[in-house]
Amino acid sequence: MDTPLRSSRTHVIEATCPDAVREQYRTALSHFGSGVVIVTSTDDDGSPIGMTVGSFSSISMEPPLVGFFAAHTSTTLPGILGRGTFCVNVLAESQHALARSFARTGADKFAGVEWTPDAAGSPRLADAHAWIGCTLDVRTSIGDHDLVVGAVDTLVIPTESDPLLFHRSMFHGLRPTR
Ligand SMILES: Cc1cc2nc3c(=O)[nH]c(=O)nc-3n(C[C@H](O)[C@H](O)[C@H](O)COP(=O)(O)O)c2cc1C
Known part of the structure:
Protein backbone atom coordinates (compact mmCIF):
# COMPACT_ATOMS: atom_id res chain seq x y z
CA MET A 1 0.00 0.00 0.00
CA PHE A 32 14.06 16.37 -5.74
CA GLY A 33 17.67 15.98 -6.91
CA SER A 34 20.29 18.70 -6.44
CA GLY A 35 23.93 19.54 -6.82
CA VAL A 36 26.07 19.56 -3.68
CA VAL A 37 28.22 22.41 -2.32
CA ILE A 38 30.36 22.96 0.76
CA VAL A 39 30.01 26.49 2.09
CA THR A 40 33.23 27.57 3.82
CA SER A 41 34.36 30.56 5.84
CA THR A 42 36.55 31.22 8.88
CA ASP A 43 35.59 31.56 12.52
CA ASP A 44 36.64 34.22 15.06
CA ASP A 45 40.14 32.79 15.51
CA GLY A 46 40.68 32.39 11.75
CA SER A 47 40.15 28.61 11.69
CA PRO A 48 38.44 27.21 8.58
CA ILE A 49 34.78 26.18 8.93
CA GLY A 50 32.37 24.61 6.47
CA MET A 51 29.21 22.59 5.95
CA THR A 52 27.65 20.49 3.20
CA VAL A 53 24.65 22.17 1.58
CA GLY A 54 22.15 20.92 -0.98
CA SER A 55 19.82 23.92 -0.88
CA PHE A 56 22.20 26.18 -2.81
CA SER A 57 20.64 28.20 -5.64
CA SER A 58 21.45 31.02 -7.98
CA ILE A 59 19.00 33.83 -7.21
CA SER A 60 19.70 36.90 -9.34
CA MET A 61 21.94 37.91 -12.23
CA GLU A 62 21.64 41.72 -11.85
CA PRO A 63 22.88 42.06 -9.20
CA PRO A 64 24.60 38.66 -9.01
CA LEU A 65 23.18 36.92 -5.94
CA VAL A 66 23.24 33.31 -4.75
CA GLY A 67 21.85 31.72 -1.60
CA PHE A 68 21.26 28.67 0.56
CA PHE A 69 19.29 27.58 3.60
CA ALA A 70 21.13 26.67 6.80
CA ALA A 71 19.45 24.96 9.77
CA HIS A 72 19.30 27.04 12.96
CA THR A 73 21.14 24.12 14.60
CA SER A 74 24.16 24.43 12.28
CA THR A 75 27.35 25.15 14.20
CA THR A 76 28.93 26.61 11.03
CA LEU A 77 26.21 29.20 10.41
CA PRO A 78 27.19 31.65 13.21
CA GLY A 79 30.75 31.74 11.87
CA ILE A 80 29.57 32.47 8.31
CA LEU A 81 27.28 35.25 9.55
CA GLY A 82 29.98 36.66 11.83
CA ARG A 83 32.65 36.74 9.11
CA GLY A 84 30.23 38.14 6.51
CA THR A 85 32.03 36.42 3.65
CA PHE A 86 31.93 32.83 2.45
CA CYS A 87 32.98 30.60 -0.41
CA VAL A 88 30.60 28.20 -2.15
CA ASN A 89 32.61 25.16 -3.23
CA VAL A 90 30.56 23.40 -5.90
CA LEU A 91 31.60 19.76 -5.51
CA ALA A 92 32.94 17.55 -8.27
CA GLU A 93 31.77 13.95 -8.69
CA SER A 94 34.96 12.63 -7.03
CA GLN A 95 34.26 14.61 -3.82
CA HIS A 96 31.41 12.54 -2.29
CA ALA A 97 33.60 11.60 0.73
CA LEU A 98 34.11 15.32 1.46
CA ALA A 99 30.36 15.90 1.17
CA ARG A 100 29.82 13.21 3.82
CA SER A 101 32.51 14.45 6.21
CA PHE A 102 31.37 18.09 6.01
CA ALA A 103 27.84 16.92 6.91
CA ARG A 104 29.01 15.91 10.42
CA THR A 105 28.77 18.42 13.24
CA GLY A 106 31.79 18.64 15.49
CA ALA A 107 34.26 16.63 13.40
CA ASP A 108 37.65 18.06 12.42
CA LYS A 109 36.36 18.55 8.91
CA PHE A 110 39.54 20.06 7.44
CA ALA A 111 41.96 17.33 8.63
CA GLY A 112 43.81 16.11 5.54
CA VAL A 113 41.81 18.39 3.22
CA GLU A 114 43.76 20.47 0.70
CA TRP A 115 42.58 24.08 0.39
CA THR A 116 43.76 27.60 -0.33
CA PRO A 117 42.22 30.85 0.94
CA ASP A 118 40.31 33.11 -1.47
CA ALA A 119 40.75 36.90 -1.32
CA ALA A 120 38.51 37.10 1.77
CA GLY A 121 40.25 34.15 3.46
CA SER A 122 37.47 31.59 2.87
CA PRO A 123 38.73 28.10 1.99
CA ARG A 124 38.69 27.05 -1.63
CA LEU A 125 38.71 23.24 -1.54
CA ALA A 126 41.14 21.65 -4.01
CA ASP A 127 39.62 19.98 -7.07
CA ALA A 128 36.16 21.55 -6.63
CA HIS A 129 33.92 21.89 -9.70
CA ALA A 130 33.61 25.68 -9.12
CA TRP A 131 34.34 28.30 -6.45
CA ILE A 132 31.95 31.19 -5.80
CA GLY A 133 33.23 33.87 -3.42
CA CYS A 134 30.46 35.84 -1.69
CA THR A 135 29.79 38.73 0.67
CA LEU A 136 26.78 38.29 2.94
CA ASP A 137 23.90 40.38 1.59
CA VAL A 138 20.71 39.20 3.34
CA ARG A 139 19.97 36.77 6.12
CA THR A 140 16.44 35.98 7.15
CA SER A 141 14.92 33.29 9.37
CA ILE A 142 12.34 31.04 7.70
CA GLY A 143 10.87 28.17 9.72
CA ASP A 144 13.76 26.25 11.27
CA HIS A 145 16.33 27.53 8.73
CA ASP A 146 18.03 30.81 7.83
CA LEU A 147 18.04 31.93 4.22
CA VAL A 148 21.57 33.23 3.58
CA VAL A 149 21.99 35.36 0.45
CA GLY A 150 25.43 36.32 -0.82
CA ALA A 151 26.52 38.92 -3.36
CA VAL A 152 28.88 37.18 -5.76
CA ASP A 153 32.41 38.64 -5.71
CA THR A 154 34.35 35.99 -7.63
CA LEU A 155 33.54 33.04 -9.86
CA VAL A 156 36.27 30.52 -10.66
CA ILE A 157 36.15 27.22 -12.52
CA PRO A 158 39.48 25.68 -11.43
CA THR A 159 39.45 22.38 -13.33
CA GLU A 160 37.38 20.51 -15.86
CA SER A 161 35.29 17.98 -13.91
CA ASP A 162 31.81 16.50 -13.63
CA PRO A 163 29.47 17.62 -10.83
CA LEU A 164 28.42 15.68 -7.71
CA LEU A 165 24.65 15.15 -7.46
CA PHE A 166 22.37 14.09 -4.58
CA HIS A 167 19.06 12.30 -5.08
CA ARG A 168 16.97 10.05 -2.80
CA SER A 169 19.66 10.20 -0.06
CA MET A 170 22.43 8.95 -2.35
CA PHE A 171 25.33 10.62 -4.10
CA HIS A 172 25.54 10.29 -7.85
CA GLY A 173 27.74 11.48 -10.64
CA LEU A 174 26.30 11.87 -14.04
CA ARG A 175 26.37 8.05 -13.56
CA PRO A 176 25.48 6.56 -10.09
CA THR A 177 28.44 6.40 -7.62
CA ARG A 178 26.63 4.93 -4.55
C1 LIG B 1 23.79 16.20 0.54
C2 LIG B 1 23.55 17.01 1.79
C3 LIG B 1 22.92 18.23 1.69
C4 LIG B 1 22.69 19.01 2.84
N1 LIG B 1 22.07 20.22 2.71
C5 LIG B 1 21.89 21.00 3.80
C6 LIG B 1 21.30 22.28 3.67
O1 LIG B 1 20.95 22.74 2.58
N2 LIG B 1 21.15 23.04 4.79
C7 LIG B 1 21.53 22.57 6.03
O2 LIG B 1 21.36 23.28 7.01
N3 LIG B 1 22.09 21.35 6.17
C8 LIG B 1 22.29 20.56 5.09
N4 LIG B 1 22.87 19.34 5.22
C9 LIG B 1 23.22 18.87 6.56
C10 LIG B 1 24.47 19.55 7.09
O3 LIG B 1 25.57 19.39 6.23
C11 LIG B 1 24.79 18.93 8.47
O4 LIG B 1 23.72 19.21 9.34
C12 LIG B 1 26.06 19.40 9.09
O5 LIG B 1 26.25 18.63 10.25
C13 LIG B 1 26.10 20.80 9.50
O6 LIG B 1 27.36 20.96 10.12
P1 LIG B 1 27.59 22.02 11.24
O7 LIG B 1 26.67 21.74 12.39
O8 LIG B 1 29.03 21.82 11.59
O9 LIG B 1 27.30 23.34 10.62
C14 LIG B 1 23.11 18.54 4.10
C15 LIG B 1 23.76 17.29 4.20
C16 LIG B 1 23.98 16.54 3.05
C17 LIG B 1 24.70 15.22 3.17
Missing part, protein backbone atom coordinates in the same frame (compact mmCIF):
# COMPACT_ATOMS: atom_id res chain seq x y z
CA ASP A 2 1.25 3.49 -0.81
CA THR A 3 2.34 5.68 2.09
CA PRO A 4 0.11 8.75 2.33
CA LEU A 5 2.67 11.13 0.84
CA ARG A 6 3.00 8.89 -2.24
CA SER A 7 -0.73 8.96 -2.91
CA SER A 8 -2.38 11.53 -5.13
CA ARG A 9 -4.32 12.95 -2.21
CA THR A 10 -3.32 16.29 -0.74
CA HIS A 11 -1.84 16.09 2.73
CA VAL A 12 -1.38 18.96 5.09
CA ILE A 13 1.88 18.72 7.02
CA GLU A 14 1.14 20.00 10.49
CA ALA A 15 3.62 22.40 12.08
CA THR A 16 4.17 19.79 14.78
CA CYS A 17 3.77 16.39 13.19
CA PRO A 18 4.44 12.81 14.31
CA ASP A 19 7.83 11.26 13.49
CA ALA A 20 6.29 8.94 10.87
CA VAL A 21 4.87 11.86 8.91
CA ARG A 22 8.15 13.72 9.28
CA GLU A 23 9.95 10.71 7.74
CA GLN A 24 7.46 10.60 4.84
CA TYR A 25 7.99 14.33 4.30
CA ARG A 26 11.77 13.76 4.09
CA THR A 27 11.38 10.76 1.77
CA ALA A 28 9.02 12.59 -0.57
CA LEU A 29 11.26 15.66 -0.78
CA SER A 30 14.35 13.50 -1.34
CA HIS A 31 12.91 12.87 -4.82
Whole structure:
Protein backbone atom coordinates (compact mmCIF):
# COMPACT_ATOMS: atom_id res chain seq x y z
CA MET A 1 0.00 0.00 0.00
CA ASP A 2 1.25 3.49 -0.81
CA THR A 3 2.34 5.68 2.09
CA PRO A 4 0.11 8.75 2.33
CA LEU A 5 2.67 11.13 0.84
CA ARG A 6 3.00 8.89 -2.24
CA SER A 7 -0.73 8.96 -2.91
CA SER A 8 -2.38 11.53 -5.13
CA ARG A 9 -4.32 12.95 -2.21
CA THR A 10 -3.32 16.29 -0.74
CA HIS A 11 -1.84 16.09 2.73
CA VAL A 12 -1.38 18.96 5.09
CA ILE A 13 1.88 18.72 7.02
CA GLU A 14 1.14 20.00 10.49
CA ALA A 15 3.62 22.40 12.08
CA THR A 16 4.17 19.79 14.78
CA CYS A 17 3.77 16.39 13.19
CA PRO A 18 4.44 12.81 14.31
CA ASP A 19 7.83 11.26 13.49
CA ALA A 20 6.29 8.94 10.87
CA VAL A 21 4.87 11.86 8.91
CA ARG A 22 8.15 13.72 9.28
CA GLU A 23 9.95 10.71 7.74
CA GLN A 24 7.46 10.60 4.84
CA TYR A 25 7.99 14.33 4.30
CA ARG A 26 11.77 13.76 4.09
CA THR A 27 11.38 10.76 1.77
CA ALA A 28 9.02 12.59 -0.57
CA LEU A 29 11.26 15.66 -0.78
CA SER A 30 14.35 13.50 -1.34
CA HIS A 31 12.91 12.87 -4.82
CA PHE A 32 14.06 16.37 -5.74
CA GLY A 33 17.67 15.98 -6.91
CA SER A 34 20.29 18.70 -6.44
CA GLY A 35 23.93 19.54 -6.82
CA VAL A 36 26.07 19.56 -3.68
CA VAL A 37 28.22 22.41 -2.32
CA ILE A 38 30.36 22.96 0.76
CA VAL A 39 30.01 26.49 2.09
CA THR A 40 33.23 27.57 3.82
CA SER A 41 34.36 30.56 5.84
CA THR A 42 36.55 31.22 8.88
CA ASP A 43 35.59 31.56 12.52
CA ASP A 44 36.64 34.22 15.06
CA ASP A 45 40.14 32.79 15.51
CA GLY A 46 40.68 32.39 11.75
CA SER A 47 40.15 28.61 11.69
CA PRO A 48 38.44 27.21 8.58
CA ILE A 49 34.78 26.18 8.93
CA GLY A 50 32.37 24.61 6.47
CA MET A 51 29.21 22.59 5.95
CA THR A 52 27.65 20.49 3.20
CA VAL A 53 24.65 22.17 1.58
CA GLY A 54 22.15 20.92 -0.98
CA SER A 55 19.82 23.92 -0.88
CA PHE A 56 22.20 26.18 -2.81
CA SER A 57 20.64 28.20 -5.64
CA SER A 58 21.45 31.02 -7.98
CA ILE A 59 19.00 33.83 -7.21
CA SER A 60 19.70 36.90 -9.34
CA MET A 61 21.94 37.91 -12.23
CA GLU A 62 21.64 41.72 -11.85
CA PRO A 63 22.88 42.06 -9.20
CA PRO A 64 24.60 38.66 -9.01
CA LEU A 65 23.18 36.92 -5.94
CA VAL A 66 23.24 33.31 -4.75
CA GLY A 67 21.85 31.72 -1.60
CA PHE A 68 21.26 28.67 0.56
CA PHE A 69 19.29 27.58 3.60
CA ALA A 70 21.13 26.67 6.80
CA ALA A 71 19.45 24.96 9.77
CA HIS A 72 19.30 27.04 12.96
CA THR A 73 21.14 24.12 14.60
CA SER A 74 24.16 24.43 12.28
CA THR A 75 27.35 25.15 14.20
CA THR A 76 28.93 26.61 11.03
CA LEU A 77 26.21 29.20 10.41
CA PRO A 78 27.19 31.65 13.21
CA GLY A 79 30.75 31.74 11.87
CA ILE A 80 29.57 32.47 8.31
CA LEU A 81 27.28 35.25 9.55
CA GLY A 82 29.98 36.66 11.83
CA ARG A 83 32.65 36.74 9.11
CA GLY A 84 30.23 38.14 6.51
CA THR A 85 32.03 36.42 3.65
CA PHE A 86 31.93 32.83 2.45
CA CYS A 87 32.98 30.60 -0.41
CA VAL A 88 30.60 28.20 -2.15
CA ASN A 89 32.61 25.16 -3.23
CA VAL A 90 30.56 23.40 -5.90
CA LEU A 91 31.60 19.76 -5.51
CA ALA A 92 32.94 17.55 -8.27
CA GLU A 93 31.77 13.95 -8.69
CA SER A 94 34.96 12.63 -7.03
CA GLN A 95 34.26 14.61 -3.82
CA HIS A 96 31.41 12.54 -2.29
CA ALA A 97 33.60 11.60 0.73
CA LEU A 98 34.11 15.32 1.46
CA ALA A 99 30.36 15.90 1.17
CA ARG A 100 29.82 13.21 3.82
CA SER A 101 32.51 14.45 6.21
CA PHE A 102 31.37 18.09 6.01
CA ALA A 103 27.84 16.92 6.91
CA ARG A 104 29.01 15.91 10.42
CA THR A 105 28.77 18.42 13.24
CA GLY A 106 31.79 18.64 15.49
CA ALA A 107 34.26 16.63 13.40
CA ASP A 108 37.65 18.06 12.42
CA LYS A 109 36.36 18.55 8.91
CA PHE A 110 39.54 20.06 7.44
CA ALA A 111 41.96 17.33 8.63
CA GLY A 112 43.81 16.11 5.54
CA VAL A 113 41.81 18.39 3.22
CA GLU A 114 43.76 20.47 0.70
CA TRP A 115 42.58 24.08 0.39
CA THR A 116 43.76 27.60 -0.33
CA PRO A 117 42.22 30.85 0.94
CA ASP A 118 40.31 33.11 -1.47
CA ALA A 119 40.75 36.90 -1.32
CA ALA A 120 38.51 37.10 1.77
CA GLY A 121 40.25 34.15 3.46
CA SER A 122 37.47 31.59 2.87
CA PRO A 123 38.73 28.10 1.99
CA ARG A 124 38.69 27.05 -1.63
CA LEU A 125 38.71 23.24 -1.54
CA ALA A 126 41.14 21.65 -4.01
CA ASP A 127 39.62 19.98 -7.07
CA ALA A 128 36.16 21.55 -6.63
CA HIS A 129 33.92 21.89 -9.70
CA ALA A 130 33.61 25.68 -9.12
CA TRP A 131 34.34 28.30 -6.45
CA ILE A 132 31.95 31.19 -5.80
CA GLY A 133 33.23 33.87 -3.42
CA CYS A 134 30.46 35.84 -1.69
CA THR A 135 29.79 38.73 0.67
CA LEU A 136 26.78 38.29 2.94
CA ASP A 137 23.90 40.38 1.59
CA VAL A 138 20.71 39.20 3.34
CA ARG A 139 19.97 36.77 6.12
CA THR A 140 16.44 35.98 7.15
CA SER A 141 14.92 33.29 9.37
CA ILE A 142 12.34 31.04 7.70
CA GLY A 143 10.87 28.17 9.72
CA ASP A 144 13.76 26.25 11.27
CA HIS A 145 16.33 27.53 8.73
CA ASP A 146 18.03 30.81 7.83
CA LEU A 147 18.04 31.93 4.22
CA VAL A 148 21.57 33.23 3.58
CA VAL A 149 21.99 35.36 0.45
CA GLY A 150 25.43 36.32 -0.82
CA ALA A 151 26.52 38.92 -3.36
CA VAL A 152 28.88 37.18 -5.76
CA ASP A 153 32.41 38.64 -5.71
CA THR A 154 34.35 35.99 -7.63
CA LEU A 155 33.54 33.04 -9.86
CA VAL A 156 36.27 30.52 -10.66
CA ILE A 157 36.15 27.22 -12.52
CA PRO A 158 39.48 25.68 -11.43
CA THR A 159 39.45 22.38 -13.33
CA GLU A 160 37.38 20.51 -15.86
CA SER A 161 35.29 17.98 -13.91
CA ASP A 162 31.81 16.50 -13.63
CA PRO A 163 29.47 17.62 -10.83
CA LEU A 164 28.42 15.68 -7.71
CA LEU A 165 24.65 15.15 -7.46
CA PHE A 166 22.37 14.09 -4.58
CA HIS A 167 19.06 12.30 -5.08
CA ARG A 168 16.97 10.05 -2.80
CA SER A 169 19.66 10.20 -0.06
CA MET A 170 22.43 8.95 -2.35
CA PHE A 171 25.33 10.62 -4.10
CA HIS A 172 25.54 10.29 -7.85
CA GLY A 173 27.74 11.48 -10.64
CA LEU A 174 26.30 11.87 -14.04
CA ARG A 175 26.37 8.05 -13.56
CA PRO A 176 25.48 6.56 -10.09
CA THR A 177 28.44 6.40 -7.62
CA ARG A 178 26.63 4.93 -4.55
C1 LIG B 1 23.79 16.20 0.54
C2 LIG B 1 23.55 17.01 1.79
C3 LIG B 1 22.92 18.23 1.69
C4 LIG B 1 22.69 19.01 2.84
N1 LIG B 1 22.07 20.22 2.71
C5 LIG B 1 21.89 21.00 3.80
C6 LIG B 1 21.30 22.28 3.67
O1 LIG B 1 20.95 22.74 2.58
N2 LIG B 1 21.15 23.04 4.79
C7 LIG B 1 21.53 22.57 6.03
O2 LIG B 1 21.36 23.28 7.01
N3 LIG B 1 22.09 21.35 6.17
C8 LIG B 1 22.29 20.56 5.09
N4 LIG B 1 22.87 19.34 5.22
C9 LIG B 1 23.22 18.87 6.56
C10 LIG B 1 24.47 19.55 7.09
O3 LIG B 1 25.57 19.39 6.23
C11 LIG B 1 24.79 18.93 8.47
O4 LIG B 1 23.72 19.21 9.34
C12 LIG B 1 26.06 19.40 9.09
O5 LIG B 1 26.25 18.63 10.25
C13 LIG B 1 26.10 20.80 9.50
O6 LIG B 1 27.36 20.96 10.12
P1 LIG B 1 27.59 22.02 11.24
O7 LIG B 1 26.67 21.74 12.39
O8 LIG B 1 29.03 21.82 11.59
O9 LIG B 1 27.30 23.34 10.62
C14 LIG B 1 23.11 18.54 4.10
C15 LIG B 1 23.76 17.29 4.20
C16 LIG B 1 23.98 16.54 3.05
C17 LIG B 1 24.70 15.22 3.17
